[in-house]
Amino acid sequence: MAKDLQIVLALFFVCLVGHVVTDCNVCQTNQAACINSTSFYLCFGDGMPHTDRIYNCLEGTVCTARTAICVQSNAQWPPSCGDTSKCGQCSAHRNHKFACQSRRTFQMCYGATRPTGALGFCPPGYACDASSDVVCTPERVGQTFTCDLHDDLVSTSTTTPTTTVTTASPTPSPTPTPTPSPSPTPNSMTAQQLCQLKAYTGLYETQPRDIYCRRYISCYFNKAGQIRGVEYECSANAYFDAPTQRCVYVAPVNCTARV
Structure with a gap:
């Protein structure tokens, strides 16, 4: 009886260790790549995390290698990686x-x-x-x-403020010959219109720009080689950072604080 109990405890320990030893930002068997204790990327079966969108676990749950991805926080099922509870505190x-x-x-x-x-x-x-x-x-x-x-995953745009330098010309410039100017950018564009204008894959700001830095446009080519656009929104605790084309946890300097 005692020997059977030892075997059960040994198997339990092996299973527990198997869930603890997991690297950050690596695709797990549940097709999620935990990037900290409460957030993750999805992998979609191709072995590489898709970093265009950050997903967050519900309050009180942590990111794990289990099928449900996010489970109630406890000693038996610790997070796959990291602790972000003190970030920015x-x-x-x-x-x-x-x-x-x-x-x-x-x-x-x-x-x-x-x-x-x-x-x-x-x-x-x-x-x-x-x-x-x-x-x-x-x-x-x-x-x-x-x-x-x-x-x-932290925006560094706050460390590089933009400075505009204006220099005066020593002599007046001759008036150029009038040439047809391109059509002005419309004040508002759909995701599809913006991607057709960009004509390249990537993540871009909406038009007009979301002052809260939540929404962004994902441009991609479909199987027929046509450019397509879809609007997404960063999670409640993240902001879209245009220079790095990703959702980050520190608000860029051009974002309006959310209440």
Whole structure:
């Protein structure tokens, strides 16, 4: 009887370990690639995550390798990868000094409840650590990250403000010969119209642009070689970042805050 119990416990341990050892952003048998503890990409059977849209688990559930993808959070079925509960949280640091936005990026808090200003970047070999006052600490084997989010999922557009420089011409320019001008871009276009204008695959801003950075257009070629357009929307906790053509967790500078 005792031997049978040992066998059952051993099998349970093997099954449990099989669900724990899973890499981030890698297609699992359930055709989902968890990118942190609560978000994932879909794989659609081709072995590569499709990064055009981020899916989020419901509150209280975590991303796993199980068939349902998102299951209730508990010790038996831990998330496949990462912990993002402290991402962007000034309260993660005891003095509200800074907030980790990913494994190696951060924003300063200056004692406030929300981070502000441009993103900071830890040096190579260092990671953002809210348990320390020095912001970035040397990475170590088996380290638990304050914000276990891959850096490429964080928009860096906040660090590169656009500057327009105007120079005056020393002499008046001659009046050019009038030439037919292209038709003006319409104030509003459907997804199909926009993709026909772009004539190339990719993810683009809607026309007019969504000031909340939620909606975007996906352009692709169908099997007949015709350009097609479909409008999508980032999840409730993500924003569309046009320069990187993906949904990210940190709002780009040209986005209006949502209430």
